Amino acid sequence: MRAYLDHASTTPMVPGAVEAMMPYLTGGAGNPSGAHDESRQARRAVDEAREQLASSLAVGPTDLVFTGGGTEADNLAIVGGWEAVAASDSWSGPGPPAMVCSAMEHHAVLNTCRALAHRTGARLTEVPTSKEGIVDLEALGEACTSEVGLVSVMTVNNEVGTVQPIEHVAEVVRNGSPSAVLHTDAVQAVPWIDVRARTAPADLVAISAHKFGGPMGVGALLVRHGVRLHPLVHGGGQERGRRSGTHNVAGIAGMAAALAEIDPVRPETVERVAAQRDRLGDGLMATVTGLTETTARDQKVAGILHLLVAGIESEALVVVLDAAGVAASAGAACSSGAVEASHVLRSMGLGRELAVAGIRLSLGSGTTDADIDHVLSVVPGVVAQLRD
Amino acid sequence: MRVLVAMSGGVDSSVAAALMAEQFGRDAVVGATLKLWGGSSDSGCCSVADVEDARRVADHLGLVHHVFNFSEDFERQVVDPYVVGHAEGRTPNPCIECNRHLKFDRLLERARILGFDAVATGHHARCEVSPDGRFRLRRGADPMKDQSYVLAMLGQGQLARTLFPIGGMTKVEVREVAHRLGLRTADKPDSQDVCFIRSEEGREGFLGARLPLHAGRLVDHATGEHLGTVEAVELVTVGQRRGMGHGRDGRRRFVTAVDVPGRRVSLGPPDAALATGVRLHSLTWVDDAPGPTARAQPASAGEAAIAQCSAHGRPVPSTLDIEGEELSVRFFAPQRRVAPGQTVALYDPDHPDLVIGSGVAA
Numbered sequence: 001m002r003a004y005l006d007h008a009s010t011t012p013m014v015p016g017a018v019e020a021m022m023p024y025l026t027g028g029a030g031n032p033s034g035a036h037d038e039s040r041q042a043r044r045a046v047d048e049a050r051e052q053l054a055s056s057l058a059v060g061p062t063d064l065v066f067t068g069g070g071t072e073a074d075n076l077a078i079v080g081g082w083e084a085v086a087a088s089d090s091w092s093g094p095g096p097p098a099m100v101c102s103a104m105e106h107h108a109v110l111n112t113c114r115a116l117a118h119r120t121g122a123r124l125t126e127v128p129t130s131k132e133g134i135v136d137l138e139a140l141g142e143a144c145t146s147e148v149g150l151v152s153v154m155t156v157n158n159e160v161g162t163v164q165p166i167e168h169v170a171e172v173v174r175n176g177s178p179s180a181v182l183h184t185d186a187v188q189a190v191p192w193i194d195v196r197a198r199t200a201p202a203d204l205v206a207i208s209a210h211k212f213g214g215p216m217g218v219g220a221l222l223v224r225h226g227v228r229l230h231p232l233v234h235g236g237g238q239e240r241g242r243r244s245g246t247h248n249v250a251g252i253a254g255m256a257a258a259l260a261e262i263d264p265v266r267p268e269t270v271e272r273v274a275a276q277r278d279r280l281g282d283g284l285m286a287t288v289t290g291l292t293e294t295t296a297r298d299q300k301v302a303g304i305l306h307l308l309v310a311g312i313e314s315e316a317l318v319v320v321l322d323a324a325g326v327a328a329s330a331g332a333a334c335s336s337g338a339v340e341a342s343h344v345l346r347s348m349g350l351g352r353e354l355a356v357a358g359i360r361l362s363l364g365s366g367t368t369d370a371d372i373d374h375v376l377s378v379v380p381g382v383v384a385q386l387r388d
Numbered sequence: 389m390r391v392l393v394a395m396s397g398g399v400d401s402s403v404a405a406a407l408m409a410e411q412f413g414r415d416a417v418v419g420a421t422l423k424l425w426g427g428s429s430d431s432g433c434c435s436v437a438d439v440e441d442a443r444r445v446a447d448h449l450g451l452v453h454h455v456f457n458f459s460e461d462f463e464r465q466v467v468d469p470y471v472v473g474h475a476e477g478r479t480p481n482p483c484i485e486c487n488r489h490l491k492f493d494r495l496l497e498r499a500r501i502l503g504f505d506a507v508a509t510g511h512h513a514r515c516e517v518s519p520d521g522r523f524r525l526r527r528g529a530d531p532m533k534d535q536s537y538v539l540a541m542l543g544q545g546q547l548a549r550t551l552f553p554i555g556g557m558t559k560v561e562v563r564e565v566a567h568r569l570g571l572r573t574a575d576k577p578d579s580q581d582v583c584f585i586r587s588e589e590g591r592e593g594f595l596g597a598r599l600p601l602h603a604g605r606l607v608d609h610a611t612g613e614h615l616g617t618v619e620a621v622e623l624v625t626v627g628q629r630r631g632m633g634h635g636r637d638g639r640r641r642f643v644t645a646v647d648v649p650g651r652r653v654s655l656g657p658p659d660a661a662l663a664t665g666v667r668l669h670s671l672t673w674v675d676d677a678p679g680p681t682a683r684a685q686p687a688s689a690g691e692a693a694i695a696q697c698s699a700h701g702r703p704v705p706s707t708l709d710i711e712g713e714e715l716s717v718r719f720f721a722p723q724r725r726v727a728p729g730q731t732v733a734l735y736d737p738d739h740p741d742l743v744i745g746s747g748v749a750a
Contacts, residue, residue, distance in 0.1 A: 315456060315457060316498060316502060323452075
């Protein structure tokens with residue numbers, strides 16, 4: 001048997017999403033930007049998906065920019081948002097607008113901010129997090145001066161699962177940095193929390209379809225409060241000039257259908273998955289010594305169990321778990337597949353020893369009780385083998 | 389028998405993996421590629437393209453493949469000492485330090501805890517068991533490709549858990565097997581140079597970015613006469629000829645000594661670049677508790693051995709004398725001076741294919 005507990009990395013598509021995509025995968029051609037009936041059909045699919053998503057997320061249809069995924073949405077928010085601030089007449093700072101992000105951001109945000117800072121000479125402050133995995137609001141307040149033009153704090157952390165206080169973050173940003181655009185990477189949030197409400201004070205919100213039952217390679221950036229963006233991708237001027245390129249019609253239809261399927265049943269899903277996650281956590285803590293739950297359950301989303309396994313390198317643990325039929329994750333994986341020491345755990349103040357000992361078991365709406373039983377039966381032996 | 393094959397993405401380790409899968413079955417063999425260098429590189433063990441080659445070969449052979457991130461260890465145990473060595477006027481061999489600390493320590497330990505009985509690599513060397521159960525390290529069958537020099541620091545504990553599946557083959561044979569099996573790495577060129585240094589930046593660019601380089605004086609080794617200047621004493625190696633010009637007699641000049649703190653490089657004619665021996669520290673022995681058939685560290689003063697002072701250097705007949713923690717190697721005939729930091733591999737004079745041990749030039 002195999003138990004897939006890496007849903008935070010990607011989760012299977014929901015049936016409604018597959019169904020919504022099929023006509024555009026197997027039907028005739030049709031570029032939404034054309035002027036004939038085939039194009040009109042494709043365009044209608046994109047428009048309907050846009051309206052449906054916008055309505056679910058409580059934004060206007062024109063406040064949604066479709067992208068090629070969560071990473072692109074983050075890039076567009078940071079680079080496009082920052083460039084628009086820097087170019088605006090109202091920017092009166094002495095130099096290029098400074099940037100602030102939390103040190104536990106996904107690399108899609110962290111590396112984009114770093115690259116932009118390197119390229120433009122803009123100052124970047126990476127704000128540490130508490131040992132509970134929550135962004136340090138006091139440090140954020142110190143970083144948020146009037147010279148700051150862009151702030152990025154994620155809604156839910158992808159490794160340890162903690163929900164960040166975006167409402168308080170927004171207060172701090174508005175007080176200290178009134179000209180700043182506030183971006184939040186909500187890629188991990190959609191299946192588990194009310195993104196509408198939680199991210200309401202943010203100007204820009206990035207989401208990614210394959211984290212909530214849609215296909216890979218499609219995402220969106222929500223643009224609130226009339227915030228301006230400079231495009232990253234130039235071309236035919238699609239998405240009101242903010243993201244050129246022929247629309248991924250099937251992907252966009254799949255993303256909208258996925259959200260439509262999971263959103264109404266989110267409370268039940270969260271309750272069920274949280275119970276499974278708690279049973280898994282309790283069971284492992286009871287049978288394996290030297291385990292620590294990295295973050296408190298009431299501060300994180302239902303789908304994530306993150307553990308520190310004393311004395312074991314997670315890179316080895318993942319390999320043995322894989323051989324034993326458990327798909328788990330050890331922090332961030334780079335493009336080659338190698339495991340990196342977790343910058344998230346480092347940002348929480350953990351030393352190197354523990355930063356390489358983190359293991360993430362992430363559940364999804366399709367996780368079964370049999371999956372949990374399998375993991376509970378496998379992990380004690382695996383850990384014993386590694387400690388031998 | 390479960391075997392973890394270290395797959396660099398080159399043809400040698402690709403064929404090694406294929407042979408292991410043939411011998412032990414694909415379910416008993418797993419491929420692993422080490423991510424060693426976080427910075428950019430042309431090729432070698434570190435680039436994403438090489439990881440991809442390794443992964444695709446493993447897929448082709450039906451093997452599970454993993455990537456292990458040892459980049460922090462690599463930086464600490466290979467790159468940093470390489471930089472510090474140059475800052476102190478030594479010329480360390482990073483491939484040997486990588487083998488010592490990463491492939492035959494960190495990876496062996498990782499393999500052990502993952503439940504593997506052995507690690508196989510694509511090195512051109514042979515590991516054999518003598519009749520008394522001791523492990524012997526022998527040169528690879530292809531004299532042009534022999535890599536026993538960079539493995540000379542291995543001991544019994546490591547050899548007992550190491551396999552060199554292609555050690556008995558020539559490079560031509562390795563490529564033939566790769567072609568026959570349709571491996572995508574069959575015609576991949578051999579890796580050259582130090583894997584973490586890009587050819588466009590070179591050793592000078594790499595070291596220049598990591599340590600302050602100092603101009604120095606070139607002086608005659610015998611008279612101290614000023615002969616010119618050099619841009620960076622840290623980049624000069626004992627024995628070096630390139631860029632050192634010619635003496636008044638028209639003969640080429642060689643570096644005989646590098647004094648980094650004194651910012652001084654001594655030059656001399658070819659005969660002054662020769663030495664009658666070398667002192668070694670950090671000694672290792674393939675077998676430090678030899679049985680009747682294995683040769684080990686010298687028991688008596690003046691014991692004969694064959695020394696090899698670089699990766700493709702000529703074997704040099706020598707005698708060995710243990711002096712405390714160090715070993716004095718006397719060459720039968722004067723040889724090019726061995727740069728401090730270089731490894732010297734020692735071979736058995738009666739069986740010149742067999743490694744006895746190694747040391748690092750003082």
